[in-house]
Amino acid sequence: MKIALFIPCLVNQMMPDVAIATLELLEKLGHQVILPAGQTCCGQPMTNSGCFDAARSTTLKLLNAFKGVECDAIVCPAASCLVAAKENFHEFDNSPEAQAVINKLYELTEFLHDIAPIPAFNKPFAHKISLQLSCHGIRMLSLATPSEQMGPRFNKVEAVLANIAGIDIVYPDRRDECCGFGGTFAVDEGAVSAKMGKDKAQAHAATGAQYVVGFDPSCLLHLDGLIRRQQLPIEIRHIAQVLNAAL
Amino acid sequence: MAYQHNHEAMGSQVHAYKADIFCRDETRVDWHSKALWLLREKRDRAAGSLPEWEQLRQLGSEIKLHTLTNLAQYLETFEQNCLANGIKVHWAKDGAEHNRIVHEILASHKVKKLVKSKSMLTEECHLNPYLEQRGIEVIDTDLGERIIQLAKMPPSHIVVPAIHMKKEEVGDLFHDKLGTKAGESDPLYLTRAARAHLREQFLSADAAMTGVNMAIADKGAVVVCTNEGNADMGANLPKLQLHSMGIDKVVPDIDSAAVLLRTLARNATGQPVTTYSAFYRGPQVDGEMHVIIVDNGRTEMMKDKILAESLKCIRCGGCLNTCPVYRRSGGYSYNYTIPGPIGIAVGATHDNTNSIAWACTLCGSCTYVCPTKVPLDKIIHHHRRLKAEAGKLPYGKNAYMPLVGKFMASTTLLNCSMGAARTALRILPGSLLKPFSGAWGKYRELPVAPNSSFEAWFKKHRSL
Numbered sequence: 129m130k131i132a133l134f135i136p137c138l139v140n141q142m143m144p145d146v147a148i149a150t151l152e153l154l155e156k157l158g159h160q161v162i163l164p165a166g167q168t169c170c171g172q173p174m175t176n177s178g179c180f181d182a183a184r185s186t187t188l189k190l191l192n193a194f195k196g197v198e199c200d201a202i203v204c205p206a207a208s209c210l211v212a213a214k215e216n217f218h219e220f221d222n223s224p225e226a227q228a229v230i231n232k233l234y235e236l237t238e239f240l241h242d243i244a245p246i247p248a249f250n251k252p253f254a255h256k257i258s259l260q261l262s263c264h265g266i267r268m269l270s271l272a273t274p275s276e277q278m279g280p281r282f283n284k285v286e287a288v289l290a291n292i293a294g295i296d297i298v299y300p301d302r303r304d305e306c307c308g309f310g311g312t313f314a315v316d317e318g319a320v321s322a323k324m325g326k327d328k329a330q331a332h333a334a335t336g337a338q339y340v341v342g343f344d345p346s347c348l349l350h351l352d353g354l355i356r357r358q359q360l361p362i363e364i365r366h367i368a369q370v371l372n373a374a375l
Numbered sequence: 376m377a378y379q380h381n382h383e384a385m386g387s388q389v390h391a392y393k394a395d396i397f398c399r400d401e402t403r404v405d406w407h408s409k410a411l412w413l414l415r416e417k418r419d420r421a422a423g424s425l426p427e428w429e430q431l432r433q434l435g436s437e438i439k440l441h442t443l444t445n446l447a448q449y450l451e452t453f454e455q456n457c458l459a460n461g462i463k464v465h466w467a468k469d470g471a472e473h474n475r476i477v478h479e480i481l482a483s484h485k486v487k488k489l490v491k492s493k494s495m496l497t498e499e500c501h502l503n504p505y506l507e508q509r510g511i512e513v514i515d516t517d518l519g520e521r522i523i524q525l526a527k528m529p530p531s532h533i534v535v536p537a538i539h540m541k542k543e544e545v546g547d548l549f550h551d552k553l554g555t556k557a558g559e560s561d562p563l564y565l566t567r568a569a570r571a572h573l574r575e576q577f578l579s580a581d582a583a584m585t586g587v588n589m590a591i592a593d594k595g596a597v598v599v600c601t602n603e604g605n606a607d608m609g610a611n612l613p614k615l616q617l618h619s620m621g622i623d624k625v626v627p628d629i630d631s632a633a634v635l636l637r638t639l640a641r642n643a644t645g646q647p648v649t650t651y652s653a654f655y656r657g658p659q660v661d662g663e664m665h666v667i668i669v670d671n672g673r674t675e676m677m678k679d680k681i682l683a684e685s686l687k688c689i690r691c692g693g694c695l696n697t698c699p700v701y702r703r704s705g706g707y708s709y710n711y712t713i714p715g716p717i718g719i720a721v722g723a724t725h726d727n728t729n730s731i732a733w734a735c736t737l738c739g740s741c742t743y744v745c746p747t748k749v750p751l752d753k754i755i756h757h758h759r760r761l762k763a764e765a766g767k768l769p770y771g772k773n774a775y776m777p778l779v780g781k782f783m784a785s786t787t788l789l790n791c792s793m794g795a796a797r798t799a800l801r802i803l804p805g806s807l808l809k810p811f812s813g814a815w816g817k818y819r820e821l822p823v824a825p826n827s828s829f830e831a832w833f834k835k836h837r838s839l
Contacts, residue, residue, distance in 0.1 A: 141793040144829035169783035178759030182780030267739035276743035278428040310736030318814030319398040353819025
């Protein structure tokens with residue numbers, strides 16, 4: 129497939145390794161990968177705060193970066209940015225061109241589960257990992273059944289990782305409780321945000337896992353800051369990095 | 376910094392400030408969070424034991440939405456059937472009118488002491504101080520409510536109102552107010568003391584008042600749920616009984632009430648059903664029964680399609696128990712009678728600090744927990760937009776958000792400044808940077824900065 133990468137600002141500027149892993153693993157799977165120019169931000173920091181006027185030009189700039197780009201899918205290694213982009217594109221542009229872009233948007237895990245599954249892994253990843261089930265991915269993108277919901281359960285994140293040899297997947301207590309990042313919540317509500325993150329980091333460390341693995345870089349960056357502040361014996365890894373290491 | 380400036384300007388009012396104070400006692404935060412999470416776990420077990428749980432939620436949502444859509448019709452039916460049952464019906468447009476009506480009824484019967492079972496509506500209307508100022512003694516009879524009434528505090532949770540108090544603190548309070556043994560904190564001993572004390576109140580009261588969980592239109596009856604039987608002790612002893620309800624409490628019939636009763640207690644505390652679920656459909660012999668139907672802003676809320684859905688709420692408190700922010704900031708940080716997600720949904724409009732709509736990470740857990748599918752995270756987000764459009768943003772957002780918008784929309788600005796930030800993060804010691812990184816650096820280590828952006832890496836490694 130021909131895939132256009134949607135690399136959110138946080139990943140581009142602060143976590144390029146996540147983007148590189150995403151690129152490499154998609155290439156190893158035989159896809160042709162391009163990076164459309166002119167992407168900055170999905171507008172989430174503004175719309176999340178209620179400031180839709182302030183988000184307009186940023187959102188439209190991102191949308192324009194993808195309009196008319198020839199590709200089969202637009203893949204993003206960040207669930208909350210992906211959700212925000214989808215919603216904001218709808219909000220600010222209801223043209224057929226915008227809808228064509230929206231229809232091609234996929235979060236990486238979603239893409240690897242629903243659209244182009246990984247046929248086989250080549251290398252083992254013999255580590256215990258604690259999955260970080262970030263809110264936007266599970267409750268807005270349905271990557272896994274939220275713990276509040278009853279009935280049949282599914283978990284795309286675990287399903288994508290499960291076939292890697294040697295991998296041991298565990299979950300923290302209160303498995304999908306929010307880590308407390310929440311965009312500007314992390315600075316506006318510093319004390320509560322930090323306490324939520326601290327509790328989450330400790331719950332991950334208490335599993336005895338070597339890595340906290342997640343699909344949302346912003347949650348991971350927040351957890352990383354709290355893990356290092358508390359000197360917990362665990363490190364963050366994005367799901368793309370784990371998958372890339374096993375291919 | 377705009378944020379710090381505004382934080383101080385708004386003083387002790389904003390949610391973050393009050394939550395910050397609550398967070399200073401981390402042991403208490405952990406205990407508070409754990410106590411409420413236990414309720415969430417009980418809820419999960421109770422909900423999970425019903426194969427039809429998700430269908431019940433869907434039904435509950437549809438029943439409430441249908442009733443709200445045809446509200447005038449159902450309220451009229453309810454009133455007619457109440458009147459036919461010998462119940463006196465009153466209409467109040469707001470809290471002040473509600474309080475005046477209640478006082479008139481009580482005054483005409485020369486009531487000196489009123490026993491009240493828990494009602495968030497009477498809290499919303501500030502009924503207790505109103506009656507007390509007019510010489511009527513009001514006794515809250517729900518154990519948790521009585522505890523906070525004796526401590527002169529408002530409820531900090533809608534179902535477990537004294538959840539913020541430890542048993543030792545209740546022991547000290549009871550020693551002071553009820554004469555129990557000093558230093559005694561055994562829950563059984565304290566509960567027995569409260570029971571004896573409340574028994575005296577029930578026997579000496581002239582009238583009883585309760586909230587209403589559901590009002591059944593086709594029967595002209597009200598349903599009152601308590602775990603302690605206190606509403607029934609109250610309503611069955613004196614000859615005068617009053618029931619206050621919001622216009623949103625009406626349901627079409629007994630079958631729809633049954634659906635909501637199946638989810639209410641399960642979602643609140645994990646019980647199959649509330650211990651006492653009483654249906655009142657007429658006065659006692661020689662007695663009087665009054666129902667006061669209150670609007671107090673609900674009709675206004677229904678004009679906004681998104682906000683209207685918050686009126687589907689049946690006040691189980693499940694969203695508070697699951698909310699990671701509520702559990703770590705406490706009920707008193709919300710600047711409204713009702714805290715937590717539903718408190719934001721119904722209270723943000725009245726929040727003069729304009730901060731409670733932002734006391735949420737939009738994680739969505741509340742929406743999935745809700746037994747009537749109130750889209751709480753959507754409502755909270757919508758409140759933020761309404762506040763922004765009204766120019767009422769907290770935390771300095773009015774000043775900096777347009778700048779962030781311009782900044783993020785410019786590739787050059789973003790690349791230059793982030794490049795500089797990465798360099799600073801790499802070469803300067805953390806201690807030097809922390810004061811400049813605001814709340815992020817106060818609580819967390821700063822990110823380990825990479826050498827370059829992905830875009831630059833891509834140009835170098837993938838350009839043909």
